[in-house]
Amino acid sequence: MPLPGEPETVCFHPKRICWITVSLFVLFLAMYVMTVVGNFLIILLITLDSRLHMPMYFFLSVLSFVDICYTNSTVPQMLVHFLSAWKSIPFHSCVFQLYISLAMGGTEFFLLGAMAYDRYVAVCHPLHYTVIMHGGLCLGLAVGCVMAGFTNSVMQAVIIFQLPLCRNVINHFACEMLAVLRLACVDISFNKVMVAISGFLVIMLPCCMVLFSYSHIVAAILRIRSVQGRSKAFGTCASHLTVVSLCFGTAIFTYMRPVGASSAEQEKMVALFYAVVTPMLNPLIYSLRNKDVMSAFQRVLEKFVETKRKI
Secondary structure (H helix, E strand, O other), rough: OOOOOOOOEEEOOOOOOOOHHHHHHEEEEEEEHHHHHHHHHHHHHHHHHHHHOOOHHHHHHHHHHHHHHHHHHHHHHHHHHHOOOOEEHHHHHHHHHHHHHHHHHHHHHHHHHHHHHHHHHHHOHHHHHHHHOOOHHHHHHHHHHHHHHHHHHHHHHHHHHOOOOOOOOOOOOOOHHHHOOOOOOOOOOHHHHHHHHHHHHHHHHHHHHHHHHHHHHHHHHHOOHHHHHHHHHHHHHHHHHHHHHHHHHHHHHHHHHHHOOOHHHHHHHHHHHHHHHHHHHHHHHHOOOOOOHHHHHHHHHHHHHHHHOOO
């Protein structure tokens, strides 16, 4: 139910339906399907193949689940708006959308930090890897990442939606935090401070963990005398480092600058990249650059073909 004094619906800037919007609908629908299918396939392969029951792939399966949830919080509504003349969303749905997207985004940052620690242990302490990264620690880290993401989301959503909103037209494709703040008819200086604090805790702290881990990883790799050994050690981290660069780069560009430093159009482009492109690229990066995942896919496919033949 809408809060007292708030609009019952929140609208997005209307645009006429034309061949451009239809083309965009088809494009983003294809990307959405690739995102969901790709991440679901990663989860399925890790679940079915016992050779992938390792901490690194456990975190990867959690990351894929988070990407599916994040994409589903914004993209389906965006696809509906592509083919709608009147682009609106109920106020309570807007609150829920912002809450879930913030929670999933925060969870992903903390999860990438945990994955960086996993790679640090694997490269710098290979003999003690299975002892340090035991099942209890991995599960605890995953649960902690989820709790941290949802805690930040609750705090931000409560603070934002207590503000009186003078307008109900959002210049964005989703109920995004900075876009909703622009609807307030009161001073939002406190909210700007909270965005900065939240950005530091949710983005910069995991980023510092990643930088700390990879500084030690690079130092350890450089100490390896064999060129083949260095190449193999770097190969175990290359996929994760690529995903980290995409996620943290776009988030820092959006949220770690003053609220008025970027235009709404820039924020929409970055948010679109983070909501649609990055979750789609994650399974491609991890599968195409990972021999274990590709081998697991071939084994599962062969079993499926054999089962079909027997039937």
